[in-house]
Amino acid sequence: MTELELKYGCNPNQKPARIFAAEGVNGGRLPLEVLNGRPGYINFLDALNSWQLVRELQRTLGLPAAASFKHVSPAGAAVGLPLNESERRMFFVELPLDEVNASPLACAYARARGTDRMSSFGDWIALSAPCDETTAALIRHEVSDGVIAPGYSNAALALLKEKRKGGYAIVKIDPDYEPPAVERRDVFGVTFEQGRNAAPVIDPALFDAPVTRTRDIPEAARRDLTLALITLKYTQSNSVCYARGGQTLGVGAGQQSRLHCTRLAGDKTDLRLLRENPRVLNLPFREGLGRPERDNAIDVYLSATPEGILGVDVWQEYFTYRPEPLSPQERRMWLDGASGVSLGSDAFFPFPDNIERAWRSGVIFIAQPGGSIRDDLVIKACDKYGIAMVMTGQRLFHH
Numbered sequence: 001m002t003e004l005e006l007k008y009g010c011n012p013n014q015k016p017a018r019i020f021a022a023e024g025v026n027g028g029r030l031p032l033e034v035l036n037g038r039p040g041y042i043n044f045l046d047a048l049n050s051w052q053l054v055r056e057l058q059r060t061l062g063l064p065a066a067a068s069f070k071h072v073s074p075a076g077a078a079v080g081l082p083l084n085e086s087e088r089r090m091f092f093v094e095l096p097l098d099e100v101n102a103s104p105l106a107c108a109y110a111r112a113r114g115t116d117r118m119s120s121f122g123d124w125i126a127l128s129a130p131c132d133e134t135t136a137a138l139i140r141h142e143v144s145d146g147v148i149a150p151g152y153s154n155a156a157l158a159l160l161k162e163k164r165k166g167g168y169a170i171v172k173i174d175p176d177y178e179p180p181a182v183e184r185r186d187v188f189g190v191t192f193e194q195g196r197n198a199a200p201v202i203d204p205a206l207f208d209a210p211v212t213r214t215r216d217i218p219e220a221a222r223r224d225l226t227l228a229l230i231t232l233k234y235t236q237s238n239s240v241c242y243a244r245g246g247q248t249l250g251v252g253a254g255q256q257s258r259l260h261c262t263r264l265a266g267d268k269t270d271l272r273l274l275r276e277n278p279r280v281l282n283l284p285f286r287e288g289l290g291r292p293e294r295d296n297a298i299d300v301y302l303s304a305t306p307e308g309i310l311g312v313d314v315w316q317e318y319f320t321y322r323p324e325p326l327s328p329q330e331r332r333m334w335l336d337g338a339s340g341v342s343l344g345s346d347a348f349f350p351f352p353d354n355i356e357r358a359w360r361s362g363v364i365f366i367a368q369p370g371g372s373i374r375d376d377l378v379i380k381a382c383d384k385y386g387i388a389m390v391m392t393g394q395r396l397f398h399h
Contacts, residue, residue: 001030009041017041022180031177032148036161037169039146043124045072047148047171050126053077053234055175058128060203060226063246065128066108066135068120073236073254075123076115078247079227080104083111090114090275092291093138103134110138111247116268117295124148131156139163143292150175200394202229207367207390211379214364214388220245221342221365221388228344229367229396237346237397240354242269242361244341249273250361258347262354265343266361273338273362274302274331284320293318301325338362346396348372352381359385369395 003020019041021030032047039047046069053074057065063079082101083093091114093100100106105127113120123144127135130151136159139147146169147160160170184193204222206229217225227248228241235241236254240261243249250268252261274280275298283301285294297318300308306325309315315322326334341362348371349355355378358366366382370391382389 001033002028004030004034006041006044007038014041019044025180026177031174033172035152035157035170035172037146037164037167039169039171042071043146043169046070046124047126047146047173049234050074050124051148051173053230054126054128056202056230056233057227060230061223064105064108066105066112067126067231068112068115068123069126070119070123073239074112074231074234074248074251075119076112076248076251077227077231078108078111078115079223080106080108081111081246083107086276086281087111087114089281092117092141092294094141095134095137100134100138103132105129105132106135106138109135111245113138113142115248115272116250117291118299119268121292121295131160133159136160141291145169146171148173197233197396197398200233200396202226202233202394206392206394210388210390211370211375212382212387212389214383214386217365217388217390221340224342225344225365225367225390228342229392229394232344232346232398233396234398235346237399239346239398240265241344242266242341242358242363243344244362249341258345258350259354259357261345262343262357266357269341269361270331270335271299271302273335274326277326277334279323279326279330283323286318286320289318302331335361339364342366344368346398348375348395349378350374352377354378355381355385355387359387363387366390367392369393 006017008015009017021028050067050069053067054065061079065079067077068075088097091110093110121143125147127149131149132153133155136156140159148171183196204226207217207222224243228243231241232239238255238261240252242265249272250265252265255261297309309318339362342365343358343363345368348369350372364387366389
């Protein structure tokens with residue numbers, strides 16, 4: 001395939017629209033094949049960005065990886081570590097624990113989707129390895145636009161083709177394809193050209209020299225910092241990413257203020273951490289309530305205005321009995337018990353207030369480029385809380 005005509009571009013009025021192989025690239029052939037459905041312009045932007053992310057994660061960490069993308073940024077990304085029973089329930093995985101854990105790729109997908117289930121509604125999925133039947137069985141039950149992977153088993157393909165009344169978008173990409181070293185784009189009739197962002201080496205060895213008094217960064221934290229930075233490499237900037245346990249916990253993308261990135265990602269991380277609370281895991285949902293409705297109910301239940309679903313006239317729509325909301329004190333006590341969270345930033349922290357906000361969400365490991373005139377104040381803030389911080393010297397802007 002050399003060219004694929006699309007229904008329209010970003011918006012219905014933007015016609016004509018197509019993707020095609022640039023002259024002299026890959027022998028004039030697209031490196032992908034549409035196996036089912038009709039992906040759109042934004043779908044392909046998500047597909048190609050998310051594929052780069054999961055490919056790099058697997059190459060770097062040696063584990064299958066998955067990502068959930070919305071509007072050209074990840075809602076979540078993860079590698080294939082086994083789930084425990086609480087995570088199985090929290091991520092709405094209906095398969096038995098031993099069955100899902102037999103597929104590291106399925107575990108990666110469950111974790112990626114579980115980062116921010118509200119944002120992942122209607123997502124694009126990327127898988128670093130050929131999709132197996134177990135992973136397809138998880139995808140089958142989620143609201144999603146499409147998936148990209150280097151291959152699909154016959155059983156997985158059959159399951160996925162049943163989604164969206166047979167219209168689910170399924171894309172196969174050539175895992176050996178490498179793009180040119182120089183990339184171009186047009187904006188307002190002006191062509192931009194730059195070297196592709198392939199040079200930064202992001203791997204666990206990057207974190208050997210913390211600049212803080214706390215210098216111990218264990219192997220699990222190095223994995224999570226690597227995950228966070230690779231995720232940021234394909235996230236609309238400014239961006240900050242919190243991670244723990246081989247998965248992202250919260251991604252703050254596309255904010256003009258670095259502190260707002262940290263707050264947004266931190267607020268998402270808090271919601272993700274609070275979902276582990278037994279009171280949330282055991283919410284008495286009505287039988288037959290759909291996943292999106294449960295996700296929305298949990299989001300409101302954990303918000304500052306839980307009366308939106310706990311009001312006298314509405315709780316019956318969601319629950320078999322009215323659950324008590326978590327008090328501010330209970331929320332703070334639970335979050336104060338959180339620890340071991342890693343944070344990556346795509347550019348330097350200009351003020352120590354970012355560290356203060358990160359610490360409130362359990363962050364004790366940080367990787368950021370450094371280079372601010374206030375680096376000393378940022379280091380001092382880390383030392384105050386016993387945080388280990390590395391300055392990588394690598395900025396990871398993505399636009």
